[in-house]
Amino acid sequence: MKKIKAIIFDFGGVILNIDYQKVERGFKNLNILSNKNLFTQKQQSEIFDLLEKGEINEREFLRLISTKHKNEKIKEIWNSMLLDLPKERIELISSLKENYKLFLLSNTNSIHIDYLKNRFKKIKWDKFISLFDETYLSYQIGMRKPDLEIFEHLLVKECLNPEEVLFIDDSIQHIESANKLGINCFLLEKGVDVTTIFPDIIQ
Numbered sequence: 001m002k003k004i005k006a007i008i009f010d011f012g013g014v015i016l017n018i019d020y021q022k023v024e025r026g027f028k029n030l031n032i033l034s035n036k037n038l039f040t041q042k043q044q045s046e047i048f049d050l051l052e053k054g055e056i057n058e059r060e061f062l063r064l065i066s067t068k069h070k071n072e073k074i075k076e077i078w079n080s081m082l083l084d085l086p087k088e089r090i091e092l093i094s095s096l097k098e099n100y101k102l103f104l105l106s107n108t109n110s111i112h113i114d115y116l117k118n119r120f121k122k123i124k125w126d127k128f129i130s131l132f133d134e135t136y137l138s139y140q141i142g143m144r145k146p147d148l149e150i151f152e153h154l155l156v157k158e159c160l161n162p163e164e165v166l167f168i169d170d171s172i173q174h175i176e177s178a179n180k181l182g183i184n185c186f187l188l189e190k191g192v193d194v195t196t197i198f199p200d201i202i203q
Contacts, residue, residue: 002161002163002164003164004100004164004165004166004184004202005100005101005160005161005164005165006100006101006102006103006158006160006164006165006166007096007100007101007102007103007165007166007167007168007202008103008104008105008154008165008166008167008168008183009093009102009103009104009105009132009168009194010105010106010145010167010168010169010170010171010174010188011104011105011106011108012081012082012106012107012108013169013170013171013188014168014169014170014188014194015085015089015090015093015104015194016082016083016084016085016116017083017084017085017086018081018082018083019080019081019083020081022077022080022081023077023078023080023081026076026077026078026080027065027077030066030068030069030073030077032065032066032068032069047061047064047065049144051109051111051139052107052108052109052138052139052144053138053139053142053143053144054109054110054138054139054140054142055142057110058110058111059071061109061111062074062075075111075115078111078112079111079112079115082112082115082116082119085120085128088193088195089193089194089195090128090131092194092195092198093131093132094131096198097131100202101133101158101160102131102132102133103132103133103134103135103136103154103158104129104132104134104135104136104137105136105145105150105151105154105167106135106136106137106138107138107144107145108137108138108139109138109139110139113137113139133158134157134158136150136153136154138150141153145169145171145173145174145177146171146173146174146176146177147177148177148180148181151167151177151178151181151183152181155181155183162181162182162183162184163182163184165183165184166183166184166185166186166201166202167183167184167185167186168185168186168188168194168197169185169186169187169188170187170188170189170190172187175187186201
């Protein structure tokens with residue numbers, strides 16, 4: 001491994017705690033769980049891909065999920081997967097900023113980001129985002145992991161040598177794609193906190 005000069009962080013599951021099952025349980029309780037709106041860490045239905053690429057907007061997404069329930073209820077369930085943002089992880093990222101270029105690469109959507117901005121308040125959210133040299137949010141750039149194009153886009157735009165980049169994610173399919181481009185990867189397995197893998201991972 002060459003000397004690491006840049007670190008790419010996934011967001012949900014690495015920095016932000018999330019619980020995919022909350023969405024699954026919520027949809028099931030409303031009797032709207034089907035192949036059309038299957039959402040797990042390893043796979044999801046096309047409707048979620050479209051939302052995460054910004055190819056459908058919030059209104060279209062909510063309509064496609066269900067026409068029988070109020071939009072606010074669907075959004076409540078959809079946002080329920082977003083848990084806490086531990087301060088120890090923020091402190092870690094802040095400590096790395098002095099010596100590395102840092103990037104946030106996330107499959108996400110406008111509903112989740114708007115919710116987080118409101119929940120953490122604008123000042124706190126802006127302070128968090130400022131820790132990164134750049135953020136790459138799937139719905140804003142029209143690409144999502146594990147497609148190779150999103151990794152290629154980041155590498156080219158930031159003029160990065162993949163051999164000098166470390167990518168941390170909790171989904172194996174994303175890791176496998178990044179590996180194909182020669183990016184150094186670390187799969188953050190369930191039960192492992194990102195704060196415990198430093199500094200060993202970059203030495």
